Amino acid sequence: MTSAPVVTHGLTKRFHGGQVAVDAVDLEVPAGSVFGFLGPNGSGKTTTIRMLLGLIAPTSGAVELLGEPMPKAHLRVLPRVGALVEGPAFYPFWTGQANLLRFDAADRTADPKTRKARAGEALERVGLSNAAGKKVRAYSLGMRQRLAIAVALMQRRELLVLDEPTNGLDPQGTREVRHLIKELASDGTTVFTSTHLLAEVEQVCTHAAVMSRGKLLRQSTVEDLRAGLRPRLVVRTPDAGTAAETLQGLGVTDLKTSGDTVEGDPGELPVEKFAAALVAADVRIHGFGLERPSLEDAFVALTGEGFDVAE
């Protein structure tokens, strides 16, 4: 059995001034997963990632990366981990390839004899082979971010830790980076990526952990995150008032009406009976169906707040 590449026990960070940024977090990231570390701005994601990588010390708790204790084993562990925490600063007037070679030259664990070949491979993996000889100044934002990921890929990595890798990118750049993450994961690398975007988790991740105000609320497969919520019955009709009354009479709970839409929790009731009952009550039906809850619904159910509410 392979042990989980990232494990934390009661990981806590209290900054000077008493603020608890990360509060007793127990993470377990399965091998081979694309793990979305999800939470609004300020929920403690970056602070957690910095502790995982040994960039700051926890106030209490423990971190294991690739089965080894951090930061104690950092010399053995970190060469097996590619990280993108704060984007590396590139020289704009140097080519992408020259920038990669420079970062590798600063890495004492890197073999200078294989440097050029490794840079070529990393550029290939992020889809920048054709732009290797272009100055970084001429790169789009997406290309720069892919180059930053190439820095992390200069050596073979078992684990990639990415802090908001699509932050600040335009839609095209975002698509490029999401595609790249999926591709990296498809050859077995575990990817741990933080994000404040639910869509990113839906599109890219197999697993997710939800952070809110420093606490880890839930971690599971993305599928199970949604599965906790029942589908909602949604009816679109110009006769919303009568529809709501009829559905209530049939036992639908948690009914909400907004404009021409009535929705509610059908529980275990047979849905096929509802349409007939609505028609019998002279309700004109423009739309009728069961809607699968979104990840956003799951998030709101977990935290009791909208996703964009930061603090």
Ligand SMILES: Nc1ncnc2c1ncn2[C@@H]1O[C@H](COP(=O)(O)OP(=O)(O)OP(=O)(O)O)[C@@H](O)[C@H]1O
């Ligand atoms: N060096 C620091 N000193 C004091 N407080 C800090 C420090 N770094 C972070 N914090 C606070 O800790 C909390 C968590 O911040 P953190 O950056 O980990 O959140 P985040 O989820 O990564 O959000 P963002 O996406 O905005 O970076 C915030 O309230 C932040 O203001």
